[in-house]
Amino acid sequence: MTSEPACQPFAGKQHRAWFPRPGEQPKDWAVRPSTASVPPSDWLEKDPSSVVLQRKLAPIEAAISDSRSIVQLLRGWDDEDAEPISETTWRKAAAFLRRTAAIVLARCSVALAAPKISPCSNGSIDMLWQTPRFKLLINIPPIDGEHWDVFGERKSGFTISGRIDPENGRLGLLLWLLETHKS
Amino acid sequence: MSDGEWPPEEIPNAHTIFLRVHRSFIGPDGAPTPGAIKDHGGGMSTNWAKYCDAQAARQRAKTPRDNGVLSFNVGTVRSSPQTVEHTPTADDRSHTDVFGEKTAAIRLRLLESFNWAIQLNDPL
Numbered sequence: 001m002t003s004e005p006a007c008q009p010f011a012g013k014q015h016r017a018w019f020p021r022p023g024e025q026p027k028d029w030a031v032r033p034s035t036a037s038v039p040p041s042d043w044l045e046k047d048p049s050s051v052v053l054q055r056k057l058a059p060i061e062a063a064i065s066d067s068r069s070i071v072q073l074l075r076g077w078d079d080e081d082a083e084p085i086s087e088t089t090w091r092k093a094a095a096f097l098r099r100t101a102a103i104v105l106a107r108c109s110v111a112l113a114a115p116k117i118s119p120c121s122n123g124s125i126d127m128l129w130q131t132p133r134f135k136l137l138i139n140i141p142p143i144d145g146e147h148w149d150v151f152g153e154r155k156s157g158f159t160i161s162g163r164i165d166p167e168n169g170r171l172g173l174l175l176w177l178l179e180t181h182k183s
Numbered sequence: 184m185s186d187g188e189w190p191p192e193e194i195p196n197a198h199t200i201f202l203r204v205h206r207s208f209i210g211p212d213g214a215p216t217p218g219a220i221k222d223h224g225g226g227m228s229t230n231w232a233k234y235c236d237a238q239a240a241r242q243r244a245k246t247p248r249d250n251g252v253l254s255f256n257v258g259t260v261r262s263s264p265q266t267v268e269h270t271p272t273a274d275d276r277s278h279t280d281v282f283g284e285k286t287a288a289i290r291l292r293l294l295e296s297f298n299w300a301i302q303l304n305d306p307l
Binding site: 122 | 205208210212216218221244245246249250288
């Protein structure tokens with residue numbers, strides 16, 4: 001089993017058309033900076049096959065919708081001193097999930113399984129995938145600019161672990177997910 | 184009884200510790216969420232089975248019926264890796280802290296190694 005200290009496994013993988021080479025500007029939605037105001041599936045609207053795609057992404061939208069209630073948790077929601085989950089943190093998680101699912105679908109023609117989305121007592125949000133092929137836990141912190149804590153493990157035993165810069169390192173995470181669905 | 188009256192002891196790897204899990208950390212599928220593995224005041228508070236059973240651990244919750252109890256093998260927790268230290272308090276000789284950063288990796292590892300001692304819906 002190998003482990004990576006940080007999610008930056010892109011060396012040698014830059015032949016992928018969607019991945020910007022050094023000095024290049026990101027060209028498409030795949031590497032667009034995350035914003036909390038991205039409406040659901042806006043990137044699909046110009047695509048004639050968007051209805052089919054939206055159907056394939058429906059489980060992801062359902063998971064996001066089902067998790068909406070966590071922003072209503074009051075301080076101390078765990079009967080101890082848990083922090084509330086902010087709307088901003090939830091939107092950040094939702095935007096990341098939508099974009100990731102869209103990339104996996106576009107590049108691998110695979111509908112990403114919906115993760116379990118759950119609150120943490122420090123105000124962060126966990127997204128957990130557990131499938132026969134892999135498991136992956138991503139923790140979205142409540143503070144902008146703070147790195148995201150990630151651990152993933154494929155059936156083969158290959159792992160990805162560490163803290164990623166959400167503005168850069170998440171591309172490594174996406175690549176890991178794409179490879180997961182190819183293996 | 185003053186704080187520290189109970190001397191800390193070395194906990195053998197073969198022993199068991201109990202972790203209370205509030206219902207807000209139990210998912211719709213009945214499984215604990217990774218958020219259940221969390222520090223509180225420096226470490227993750229648990230109870231050593233030498234001085235406490237699962238029911239007593241549950242009863243220490245603010246609202247016992249809103250809590251389940253997980254059991255962990257101490258050696259497995261230490262290999263995750265975390266530090267398990269007996270930290271008795273004046274009113275809880277069983278109190279044990281699990282020290283170490285609760286990263287995503289650690290939390291997933293620990294969630295692979297628990298057993299239910301008391302499920303949420305088990306009677307008080």
